[in-house]
Amino acid sequence: xxxxxxxxxxxxxxxxxxxxxxxxxxxxxxxxxxxxxxxxxxxxxxxxxxxxxxxxxxxxxxxxxxxxxxxxxxxxxxxxxxxxxxxxxxxxxxxxxxxxxxxxxxxxxxxxxxxxxxxxxxxxxxxxxxxxxxxxxxxxxxxxxxxxxxxxxxxxxxxxxxxxxxxxxxxxxxxxxxxxxxxxxxxxxxxxxxxxxxxxxxxxxxxxxxxxxx
Numbered sequence: 001x002x003x004x005x006x007x008x009x010x011x012x013x014x015x016x017x018x019x020x021x022x023x024x025x026x027x028x029x030x031x032x033x034x035x036x037x038x039x040x041x042x043x044x045x046x047x048x049x050x051x052x053x054x055x056x057x058x059x060x061x062x063x064x065x066x067x068x069x070x071x072x073x074x075x076x077x078x079x080x081x082x083x084x085x086x087x088x089x090x091x092x093x094x095x096x097x098x099x100x101x102x103x104x105x106x107x108x109x110x111x112x113x114x115x116x117x118x119x120x121x122x123x124x125x126x127x128x129x130x131x132x133x134x135x136x137x138x139x140x141x142x143x144x145x146x147x148x149x150x151x152x153x154x155x156x157x158x159x160x161x162x163x164x165x166x167x168x169x170x171x172x173x174x175x176x177x178x179x180x181x182x183x184x185x186x187x188x189x190x191x192x193x194x195x196x197x198x199x200x201x202x203x204x205x206x207x208x209x210x211x212x213x214x
Contacts, residue, residue: 023101025060031100035092043089046078046206050093053204054101057156057188073188074204077163079211086208090122090159093206097157109157114165122161127170130158131177149181155203156188163209175200 032051036044055061056071078086090111097103105111111124112131119126128134132148158178160166166174182189182201189202 023058023060025055027100028054028060031096035096039085039088039092042080043085043092046076046089047092047096049074049076050096050204050206073198073200073202074206075199076205077207077209079209081210081212086161086210087122090161090208093159094123103156106151107154109159110155111159111161113161114170115162118162118165124159124161127160127166127174131174132181133170133173133177152178152181153183155182157204157206158200159206159208161208163207164211164213165209178203 028051032044032047035047039047052061053071053074078089080086094105094111097109098105101108103109105123106125110130111119111122112127112129113119113122113124114127116126124130131152155178178201179189179197179199180201182203184190186202189197191198
């Protein structure tokens with residue numbers, strides 16, 4: 001209707017073109033080496049894992065011949081008690097994505113949590129908002145509204161904090177939604193045989209939380 005068209009119009013007019021930074025293995029390795037001074041051994045191991053994945057996805061790895069289309073996206077849990085620096089790792093990853101890769105938050109990566117107050121603490125959004133989920137979500141028809149689907153189509157990374165608050169049902173809904181909306185043209189969506197969809201539509205998933213507090 002007319003009211004809906006007026007509400008949508010500003011978003012449609014705010015589009016822009018952004019030149020991505022030229023990426024090299026050297027700049028990723030330099031960032032990773034510099035980050036080592038800002039974290040402990042376990043935190044740096046997480047950063048190393050992400051950098052290795054980025055090298056594989058972009059075809060810049062020199063250690064092994066990995067083709068981006070057949071390499072496996074990350075689905076990892078970063079766990080530890082309160083005060084062990086999980087939020088610090090998220091902050092460092094945000095720096096990597098934005099300053100080294102030139103990624104845009106809400107376009108190339110998302111940071112989410114179950115509750116709004118938790119999401120605000122890490123500069124993210126609620127998981128429901130990120131994935132366009134609502135009370136009427138149905139696993140049998142997991143397709144998002146066009147606006148939400150467009151927002152998710154370019155994602156490569158989803159970081160979910162306080163994963164212990166996310167029920168198995170909600171996580172399954174997130175997984176179904178991502179498989180439904182991530183484009184078939186993505187070289188990461190299908191398994192290496194090109195037939196079966198990967199979990200989470202081939203998105204790189206990092207979960208953060210303290211499961212021992214439950």
